[in-house]
Amino acid sequence: MTDAPFAPRGSKAENEEGDRLSPKFNADGLLTAVTVDADDGTVLMVAHMDAAALALTIETGEAHYFSRSRGRLWKKGEESGHVQKLVELRIDCDQDAVVLRVRLEGPGAACHTGRRSCFYRSVPLGAAPSSELKLTFNDNLRRFDPVEVYGAPKKTDTPRF
Amino acid sequence: MTDAPFAPRGSKAENEEGDRLSPKFNADGLLTAVTVDADDGTVLMVAHMDAAALALTIETGEAHYFSRSRGRLWKKGEESGHVQKLVELRIDCDQDAVVLRVRLEGPGAACHTGRRSCFYRSVPLGAAPSSELKLTFNDNLRRFDPVEVYGAPKKTDTPRF
DSSP states (O other), X not given: OOSOOSOOOOOHHHHHHSSBOOOOOOTTSOEEEEEEETTTOOEEEEEEEOHHXXXXXXXXXXXXXXXXXXXXXXXXXXXXXXXXXXXXXXXOTTSXXXXXXXXXXXXXXXXXXXXXXXXOEEOOOSSOOOTTOBOEESOOOOXXXXXXXXXXXXXXXXXXX | OOSOOXXXXXXXXXXXXXXXXXXXXXXXXXXXXXXXETTTOOEEEEEEEOHHHHHHHHHHSBOEEEETTTTEEEETTTTTOOOEEEEEEEEOTTSSEXXXXXXXXXXXXXXXXXXXXXXXXXXXXXXXXXXXXXOEESOOOOSSOHHHHHOSOOSSSOOOO
């Protein structure tokens, strides 16, 4: 893999209407990655990629991210075995976000809590929010036991994958 | 609307397994917002929300974002009329990302280029990327004329919505 596997950023028209991959990484060198189920479109998780994670995802067809909490490249499933196989990778108009359409290996869960999707709670709509607002759980089924897969919880606020 | 419409952040277990809305805004005061079609799940766009945008989205049931390029609150459709009506709002495990399930008012387009989705190009998989890699266009149908809706393009790299 070369050091600069992407085309340089072009004009607005080139970035939006061209066929060159010219990702727009933010000040931290990251873009946003949205991972969805390739079959039914369910949003599974949102994470980030640096240039290396994006290049490896393209080359291997398996999802790689950049872990902000650990400050390093992170192959999804490296600890859990729950690899995400890409069916398609999409990029948005200004090339600062990608969508990964994936199939999940293992128990069919993308969330470190054991649930299929990280988006297992919904927010009630139609009234100004307050600190008393109550979320609704839409999915409480654990596809795996997080303690068994990742070990006992650490005393940090860092999600582990 | 009060100044602090959300519960304070709690422990990792409280944030992930509790029913309080305690959003985790980043250093810029933002969280990631993924907007999908409520009917077929297509990812339409990725944007950001500050606390005010999140509170207004919850209260009104219409998508509000924070425009990083303009540095201000932005109601989707304020210029184009293409308002996004929420069917559901989901939040993720550590509460730093939301998914908006919406129905689009107007011509059925979320992208400022006139396309339905911002993710109208895909990246070929299975080989190391290079600057020669070519994106595939999956959707080139303009649901509206961007010049007619937004006026002539400005000489900046700022997408307009």
